[in-house]
Amino acid sequence: MSTHGATGRFQREELVGKYLTFALGNEEYSVPVLKVREIIKIMDITAVPQVPHYVKGVVNLRGKVIPVVDLRLKFGFPPQEYTERTCIIVVEVVLATGARMMGIIVDHVSEVLNVTAEEIEQTPEFGDEIQTDYMKGIAKVRGQVKILLDLDRVLGVDGTVSMPQPSAA
Amino acid sequence: MELPLATSGLAAVEEAEAVADIAETASPARTEPAAAAPVTEEDLTIDDAIELAVVQSDPELGNLFIAEALDHLGTIEAALLELDERPGDTGLLNDIFRPFHTVKGNASALGIVSVERVAHKVENLLDLARSGKIRVGAPEVDLVLRAVDVLTMMIGDVGHRLAGRPRTATGTEAVALVAQIALRIERQLAAAANRSDGSGLDFSELAAPVASEPLDAASATAARVSAGESDTSFDPSPLASATRRKDDLATATAIKVDTRKLDNLVDVVGELIVVQSLIQQDPALSSLVDGRLARNMAQLRRLTADLQRNSMALRMVPIRQAFQKVARVVRDISRKAGKPVDLVITGEDTELDRKMVEEITDPLMHMARNSVDHGVELPDARQAAGKPARATVSLSAYYQGSHVIIEVKDDGAGLNTERILESARRKGLIAADAAPAPEDIHRLIFEPGFSTAAQVTEVSGRGVGMDVVRRNIELLRGRVDIRTERGQGSMFLVRLPLTLAVLDGLLVRVGTERCVLPAAAVRESLRPLPEHVHFVQGHPRMVQVRESVLPLVSLGALLGMGGSALDPSSATVVVVEEGGSRIGLVVEELLHKQEVVVKSLGDSFASVRGVAGGAILGDGRIGLILDPHGIVAMVREGGRRAA
Numbered sequence: 150m151s152t153h154g155a156t157g158r159f160q161r162e163e164l165v166g167k168y169l170t171f172a173l174g175n176e177e178y179s180v181p182v183l184k185v186r187e188i189i190k191i192m193d194i195t196a197v198p199q200v201p202h203y204v205k206g207v208v209n210l211r212g213k214v215i216p217v218v219d220l221r222l223k224f225g226f227p228p229q230e231y232t233e234r235t236c237i238i239v240v241e242v243v244l245a246t247g248a249r250m251m252g253i254i255v256d257h258v259s260e261v262l263n264v265t266a267e268e269i270e271q272t273p274e275f276g277d278e279i280q281t282d283y284m285k286g287i288a289k290v291r292g293q294v295k296i297l298l299d300l301d302r303v304l305g306v307d308g309t310v311s312m313p314q315p316s317a318a
Numbered sequence: 319m320e321l322p323l324a325t326s327g328l329a330a331v332e333e334a335e336a337v338a339d340i341a342e343t344a345s346p347a348r349t350e351p352a353a354a355a356p357v358t359e360e361d362l363t364i365d366d367a368i369e370l371a372v373v374q375s376d377p378e379l380g381n382l383f384i385a386e387a388l389d390h391l392g393t394i395e396a397a398l399l400e401l402d403e404r405p406g407d408t409g410l411l412n413d414i415f416r417p418f419h420t421v422k423g424n425a426s427a428l429g430i431v432s433v434e435r436v437a438h439k440v441e442n443l444l445d446l447a448r449s450g451k452i453r454v455g456a457p458e459v460d461l462v463l464r465a466v467d468v469l470t471m472m473i474g475d476v477g478h479r480l481a482g483r484p485r486t487a488t489g490t491e492a493v494a495l496v497a498q499i500a501l502r503i504e505r506q507l508a509a510a511a512n513r514s515d516g517s518g519l520d521f522s523e524l525a526a527p528v529a530s531e532p533l534d535a536a537s538a539t540a541a542r543v544s545a546g547e548s549d550t551s552f553d554p555s556p557l558a559s560a561t562r563r564k565d566d567l568a569t570a571t572a573i574k575v576d577t578r579k580l581d582n583l584v585d586v587v588g589e590l591i592v593v594q595s596l597i598q599q600d601p602a603l604s605s606l607v608d609g610r611l612a613r614n615m616a617q618l619r620r621l622t623a624d625l626q627r628n629s630m631a632l633r634m635v636p637i638r639q640a641f642q643k644v645a646r647v648v649r650d651i652s653r654k655a656g657k658p659v660d661l662v663i664t665g666e667d668t669e670l671d672r673k674m675v676e677e678i679t680d681p682l683m684h685m686a687r688n689s690v691d692h693g694v695e696l697p698d699a700r701q702a703a704g705k706p707a708r709a710t711v712s713l714s715a716y717y718q719g720s721h722v723i724i725e726v727k728d729d730g731a732g733l734n735t736e737r738i739l740e741s742a743r744r745k746g747l748i749a750a751d752a753a754p755a756p757e758d759i760h761r762l763i764f765e766p767g768f769s770t771a772a773q774v775t776e777v778s779g780r781g782v783g784m785d786v787v788r789r790n791i792e793l794l795r796g797r798v799d800i801r802t803e804r805g806q807g808s809m810f811l812v813r814l815p816l817t818l819a820v821l822d823g824l825l826v827r828v829g830t831e832r833c834v835l836p837a838a839a840v841r842e843s844l845r846p847l848p849e850h851v852h853f854v855q856g857h858p859r860m861v862q863v864r865e866s867v868l869p870l871v872s873l874g875a876l877l878g879m880g881g882s883a884l885d886p887s888s889a890t891v892v893v894v895e896e897g898g899s900r901i902g903l904v905v906e907e908l909l910h911k912q913e914v915v916v917k918s919l920g921d922s923f924a925s926v927r928g929v930a931g932g933a934i935l936g937d938g939r940i941g942l943i944l945d946p947h948g949i950v951a952m953v954r955e956g957g958r959r960a961a
Contacts, residue, residue: 195940196831197919198878199926207919207932209940212585214917214932246921 161269164286168262170295171238171255174226177295178255179262179288184240184300186250188258191235208252210239217252218304229256244305251304262295264288269297362432362472362489366479372429373480380480383424387433387473390417395466396642399649402459408448414462415444421469432489433472439496440465443503452506461499463646468492577672580632584819587622587629588915592938594622630817634669637715637724640679641666644686644726648711651690658697658708659690665715670722671817677794678724678814681787685726685810686711688784693730693808703805705729720816727809733802735759742768760800764788765898792896792947794818795838821916821943823933825909826892828873829880832941834914834933839946841893841900843908861891861902868893870902871953873944877928896946901953912936916943928952 168179169188189210194217196206203222207214217237222228234257242251270287285297366374373380397413404410422437440462446452468491475486597603598615641663652659670678689711694700697707712727735756742748742762762768766785791798795815802808815822815838823834824843842863850862851870861870870891874880891902914933917940923929930945 193939195932195942196879197923197926197929197942200923204922207923207940209589209934209938212587212589212917212934214919214934214940216920216922244921249920249922251922 161266164269165266170259172257178298179295180298186239189237191231215250215252219254242300242304359489359493362492384477387421390421391466391470393417398463399645405454411448436492439499443499468495584629587626591622633671635672636667638666640675643679644682647683648686657694660710662712668715681790684787689728693728695731722814724812729807732804732808733760821914823914825912826905827907834941834943839894839896841895843892868900868902872904894946896950
């Protein structure tokens, strides 16, 4: 379906650049470093009532109140105790209502990768069981597959944190 | 021009230009015949593509123009209200002319022709007045005030159109205004000519109502002007000016700052306070006994507290802006209702959070409208009651602790207790046999659904009741009371916190979380005796607090935060009052009172009910700030579902 250079909604060239990769279970995901504001150790999170279970609550980041989403739960992984390696990656996402800072909880942060055009692969068709619209594409680096996340979609369908749950892989 | 420190670039350039051609416009050669070139509606509704071309290419410039123009119009309005009291003051005329000229010049430079055309007409009138060719009285002030309204609307509309929204203002009002200004100039010039002819015409005759002129478009809006004609006075007002002129230097050293920058500063300072107290309470540090360290720590604490106070103060502005709008309303209504009123303003320099000043303006205007329309009697009735024919309405603001008190006071007839009681009984607001205390009767005017139908007039009876006023003030975490004495007048007493950024809170534990209840809504807290807790279907549902039985709700269960399935007789019940209804909330533990800095949770959590925001607590964690209004609403709905 895609012609040369395009992978899904994005041109291959748009996806080239530096990515921060992190792990959820055995899978490797990545977000553009330009989106990342900082990485903090998991900290005390204040629960907020009446929100989806993957929204863990809010934290205080130097005087700012930041919502935090557990990406494991969001993607339908089984919950896991937070460890020493658990991190909150603070990202800036663009929602329908404007840019805002949000935190995502990941198992651990891996590395910063420079993804070249050759390493970018088309997003395969997985069928109905897996939602692919929050993937920008896939990069195959040193034989390993990294999923390039579209954070604006992951964290903000309709500008709220209550979004349809993707079906479990 | 010298250093344009306070003014932005746009204004500075225009200011220089204004000074340059003030002399020019003042010369008689430039004074165009008043009736020439009538402005039509088409002239004022020019297609966006043409009129907004320049500002669309540079929206920054457009927004700058709008902000500055609205600022100038505010200044002009204030000066006009003073001019109303001292019509002969040429200095004031200059103060009005200059910003008008700047607005016109800027509009012209940016190609916003409709604004320029209207402003130009008004400028003509002002220029003639400045050069003494026409005299200024109440009708002229009225016209220019209307022009300020029309231009404010038009300029606001430019903002709407820039944002891609459709035009809301039509040119009708502006066309009527321009026509009236032209007419006024013509009449005044004729009068001046007659005076110099020595024909001895009585001036008051010339000031005949403009409304009777056959001006279709104008007649609808001319009523206000004609009402003003009747007490046209050319004597400088002997009354002490209530709105005293402010030192212009005060504004010259001010700078404009984006509020987001201020918020960032406040955020960081708030965090600094937390870190400072964390260090201070650090066990490793407190075990050290060192005089120098203790002294330095104390000094650090003082400085951070000082820094916090100062950064909070950055958001504060004088309440003057709100008072100005009230002054305008009082003036308009007193004319319309034929009730001469002296407005006395005090404490207009009292500072409040900028947002508070904006939010309190409407309620204040409504209360002042009520005072003049319902409170103040007609001059005959006043004299019959042995009071001066001119009524006095006073508006004052002052500090009381960490609150600001605003009073709106009139020396009118006062509330009619019997009529309110009768009306409330008829509407079923109270039981037919109830006999409340007078203060409770007076508070009934704040109840939803209470409207004294006998008093509905064009001015006050527009469906916005005092219940809305109370609601808006409660949203600002304030309180409104009324004091009244029959025949002596009434006084609305508004009590507001200085800022919405800081909240007086009561810290409670709900489930495993700590939450903040606004102290203003908390009436009391208690450990009820077992026999005072009433069960319905096996669940504790009601609690008896002295004489009254209140609904009892577990806060944790209500919000979905877990916990609180406790036996309320061993837990703590906090009684919360909101909008006149009281409920008992069961919490795990009552911690302590604390002043907290209010943070928004952001629109991600906009749909969460019962939570108003977040506060950063002493240990750096966030505590949710609860919203009593939302909680009471949730309890009510829950009750309906259960029923």
